[in-house]
Amino acid sequence: MEQILEVRDVEKYYGSKGNFTKALDDISFSVDAGEFVGIMGASGSGKTTLLNCISTIDRVTCGNILVSGKDVTVLKGNRLNKFRREELGFVFQDFNLLDTMTAYENIALALSIQKVPVREIEKRVEEIAEKLDIEDVLKKYPYQMSGGQKQRVASARAVIGNPKLILADEPTGALDSRASRMLLKSFEYLNESMKATILMVTHDAFTASYASRILFIKDGKLFSELRREKEESRKLFFEKIIDVVSLLGGELNDVI
């Protein structure tokens, strides 16, 4: 199996000499193509920092991050933007849709900045909209959509460029349970039918249960790893997750 992401001995410090916090403490793991990986941890455990480092929004203090064999920690300036634009797709907790543009335009923007011809843009947007069941909202503005619809539009924008890796930061954080389920179904679909590789940060066990593998982070360190066995029901996987969460200590109890 092709390795899409490799995180090697990554450390991240905040603050200056004498007074600093270790946000990430020697983390290493890898993600294969077609995997759907969840990262769980309490607030302040460093999971979002990790995602930011992978997505090149933040820089690591030491260590390397390789995306399909390319070291992203040494990229700079426009090459960094090019990398972000072409190899990564993002889904954020607060959607990050442009409020001035319609859903269609928001999705199309990801392609037009890659200089994809208009005809193809049209075709691909319609295609993805059908798959994610957002055809009805294409002409609507973000404020006219529900949270779930917004997040599915954001997902469509994230995957339309066929990125190597989709990064999702608490994608269900602002959604109610019904919308969460629909979004996660979409993720499942993207992962299974479109072979998209997804790395999702969450602190919600239910959301995490849709992933095929879960990494637990505590105080900046990799704490444990859980893999969903073949043919294992999601309910069982969910219970396993809960077990690990309670093992992690009181910190996570509040989120269940």
Place this chain on the structure above:
Amino acid sequence: MMLFKLSLKNIKKSFKDYVIYFMTLILGVAIFYVFNAMDSQTAMMRLSQSTKEIVELMIYMLTGVSVVVALILGFLIVYASNFLIRRRKKEFGIYMTLGMGKREISRILLGETILIGLLSLAAGIGIGVFASQFMSILVAKMFETDMSAYTFIFSRQAAVKTVACFGIMYLIVIIFNVFTISRYKLIDLFHACRKNEKGRLKSSGLAVVLFAVSCAVLAYAYIQVAFHTQELDQQKTMLMIVLGCVGTFLMFWSLSGFLLKLLQRIGKFYHRGLNAFVLRQVNSNINTAVFSMTIICLLFFVTITVLSTGLSLNHAFRQELTRNCPVDMNLVKTMDVPGSTDDPAVAASLLTVEESMKNLDFDFSLLQDWVEITVYTDETFTWNQVFRGEMKEEVEKKFPRIRWDGCQSIVGVSEYNKLASYYGMPVCELSEGEYQVVCDFSSMERLFNRSLADNTPVTIGETTLLPRETVCADGFLLMNIQNSNLGFYLVPDSVIAEYAGTVLSREENILAANYAAEKKQEKKEIEERVKAWMNDDAVWRNMAGSGIAVDGLTKIYIYDSAVGLSSVITFIAIYLGIVFLIAGAALLALKELSESTVNKERYAILDKIGVDEKQKHQALLWQMGIFFGLPMLLAMIHAVFGILYASNLLNMYAEKDMRSSLVFTGAFLIFVYGGYFLATYMGSRRIIDEK
């Protein structure tokens, strides 16, 4: 004291955001001071009597214009500070959760306003005092006075006026602020940063329709104003102004929606790079500011029109002067007053101008040469003969107060030719049985031309004359600032010879003369002596006593007042132009900066989906460029027709006179507007680049 420290810190912290507002305030104060200090600046100059009158007129008018300027600046300041307050909702929210009352917040704002007010007044007046010294040099140059008596002047009166005016404005700002703060609810303050585009959605179909409507309204007003200038009375002119305003408003209301619709059709363009984003940004920017865009556009329109016409008026005046003032002096005297010759007035009215001058001891050695001619009237030759039938009704409609029994002036052709060649004007030829009208005042000229084209016969005594040509001849009898010969009739000498003293009576005699001098300075000396003669009590009493005065105009006097008048117009044009431009540009800049928090979020999203820095900056530049460009572009289109209107009204020849003033106006616009644009762009760029 704590609150004051907070104010001070706030200003320091947000200085970069305030800088445009602050600079505009300083500029406003400085300009206000400079133009109000004109009074004391000119008081020190040695001005001739005629110039002094003009300068007084100018100062009087500037005072009036200052009221308008104060209103505009007041509006700007209140509006701008409201912008700035709204930006800080979140900050106030934090103060309030910390337990600070609205009263304390108001006090913080009070401190800030006072601080900004004091600083801007001090800096503005400081700059103004220096700028007004340059202004005096400019004034001196315009009125052609010497600057030998020049001293550095500080006008206390202007300073007091400036402080009072701006003090009132700041007071209004404070009241507004307190009012705004008192209406805030904590919950709103916290949601302030989550402001989303809402309810601004306009039906694009409606936008297209309204765009068409606004185009039609503007086109109608343009055509009326530029090509039917003479047909507009006061009421209609007002209507055109209202149509222009409404059209502008509708244009801004619909323009971005229309453009969006149009460009979306061209998918290739719309979905290339960040084009869609930029257009959406512009659309949202304009849609939240339709009213201010309208005001700004109209301000620019006034700026461009006033500056270019005001400046070229000066130019046009000077050009016309050379034509209209060919000799040094004109004297006029009423002739042949009816009555007994025992009456001294009647006796005096029988003398020619030259004879009167001799009687009054005029020193003829002052004059090089002179020409005297007589203007006749015939009681029965009135407007009734000039306009008949349909023409008469038309003229009546246009000039409802015309006196149909008003006599026409009549001059013998050879006498006129003598004067015309003395003036260096073309001479006229007439055969027996012909007449010609000489006129150079354009609206009268048009009417006379109709009468001539109709081949209207004219009867004097028993002789009937027919027009020699179908258009008026160019010329005049008396010197003037502008073309103002309302028209007179040239008739063959034989008609004068036959009817003089019977049907034709002498109306007035006109004497034109040149001073016996070549150099300007010598001419000025002679001018003084002529004036002394005219103002001499004995002479004056003699003439006034008889009721028959020798009235005069000299070239130097006309030049002085013409230069003065055009200078007054130029000064007022510059004053209004600068203030309007600055007000408009500052409004745009502040509006754009106040949006920068929202912009920042949007550009941050671009960052996250991997847009290059350079592309992002380009998008911002386009967004700002379009936002700044649109009102200016529309204002320029307005101005083309506004200038056409003005030049039609003032009888100027657009292309020739306007070029240099248009260039000046253009350079000025680019400098000031470009400055504001750059400052805004840099400011916004700094904000969106902040991490």
